[in-house]
Amino acid sequence: MKAIARRDVGADPRVRPHEGPTRGSAPTSRTDRETRDRLLRAAERLFADRGFKDVTVRDICRTAKANVAAVNYHFGDKLGLYREVMQSAIDRMQATTDAARRAGEGRSAEERLRRFILIFVHRFLDAGNDAIHRLITREVHDPTPAVDALVEQGVKPRVDYLSRLLAEIIGCSPSDQRVLRCLASVQAQSVAYLHNPIAERLGFTIEPRTPRQIDDIAQHIAVFSLAGVRAIAAATASARRRSGKAARGR
Amino acid sequence: MKAIARRDVGADPRVRPHEGPTRGSAPTSRTDRETRDRLLRAAERLFADRGFKDVTVRDICRTAKANVAAVNYHFGDKLGLYREVMQSAIDRMQATTDAARRAGEGRSAEERLRRFILIFVHRFLDAGNDAIHRLITREVHDPTPAVDALVEQGVKPRVDYLSRLLAEIIGCSPSDQRVLRCLASVQAQSVAYLHNPIAERLGFTIEPRTPRQIDDIAQHIAVFSLAGVRAIAAATASARRRSGKAARGR
């Protein structure tokens, strides 16, 4: 009976006793919301450090100095809390895409790509965004039910923009396979610089990076990627010129 | 009391009742070892799919059609099984490094890099190696106590070889920061092609890749990377020529 009741609540969240402090976006009554915010902050860091399943609500509540029941009260369940953390990450990801896109408005295709990369890498490696990016990276390898929102709102807009941009540079359709591969090559490079235990064990990453170091990395990825994309465009162009297949090797 | 006894066993594994079927590398008595192998195979797949903590010994034993106690009997504990799975992954990683390194012996530095990338990507994306590479990638973001062996035996040899190679191409010391960044750029690209739920949700990766597709990807990464490394070398060379900072974009 209890199990059934719980399952019903899960299926229809609106049935929950409180559904958090008042529904919708009411002012939540008074000075409270403190606990809620502390939970969100603690959860963001812990989820980023260890992933959804390896963090217990007791960990979160201990860090946030709240009672164990606080998560269920304010967010329905653990997943509800995670979704809210992830949504804020998605929002910041969208903001980064928009900023990096705007930075190149009115420029040539190559210059738009260069500026996109520079802005993007700076935000990506900014210490203040470290948690959300580790969070997003985790969804790639260990998806939770929140992955759908991430893909639709966070990943797709960026992929669409970069695909059109790369297609213009290469001179082909955005659905051409080369576009996707260049997209992968460009975006993958940044991920290598997220803090991770193996890189640290090898002596790379001297912990909080200086703005200078971040800029050096951004310049590296921009130079490397521009040259890579040009080479891909040139290789296929010269291949087309001699009619045959790929113009690989020497 | 029981808790203490268990902790003692954990601290000194040699106290365990069996320590697996006979110690060392004795022939394990008779036809058995079947169960052990089934456990290893099941564990490799499950650990690769879901990570160390998200797989239960019950999952593994169910998959391997063995009893729940089988893991503790044959491998001491869950971590012992994981270590053995990881060791076989490390061994294959070493073999890939050696093969990719040998493929370029006696060639120019650039050609050695090109061949290294081609061999490496082929092995990396070979369907038969998919599990071990997802396993290794997991250690990057969610290290277990097995990460030390991975770094020492698997990662370091590859990093050392590629560092020397890239330093030769760029024309600088292997400890130069540009070497590390090019190394990151080259290796990071392959990781983007491991099967992951987000790429699949976006419609990329048409499941088991054909040898043709893998070769296309390998060629792409080789062309892209060679051009990228050359550009980094050229940028710093021309920068040195005019004494100032970076010679970016234009």
Place this chain on the structure above:
DNA sequence: ACCTCAGTCAAACATCTGTTTTATACAACT
């Protein structure tokens, strides 16, 4: 025939974890 020991199995154990329950405190409103 007897013993030994690796291997397997079912059951039990102790712990951890997400969630629920019950109770209490406090503020706002009637």
Place this chain on the structure above:
DNA sequence: AGTTGTATAAAACAGATGTTTGACTGAGGT
């Protein structure tokens, strides 16, 4: 004063999980 609704707290619950225990089997050696 009384009611209502929000927030928090302590305890309890139910299920899962890594590990251990004790019994049983069968082959090999004496």
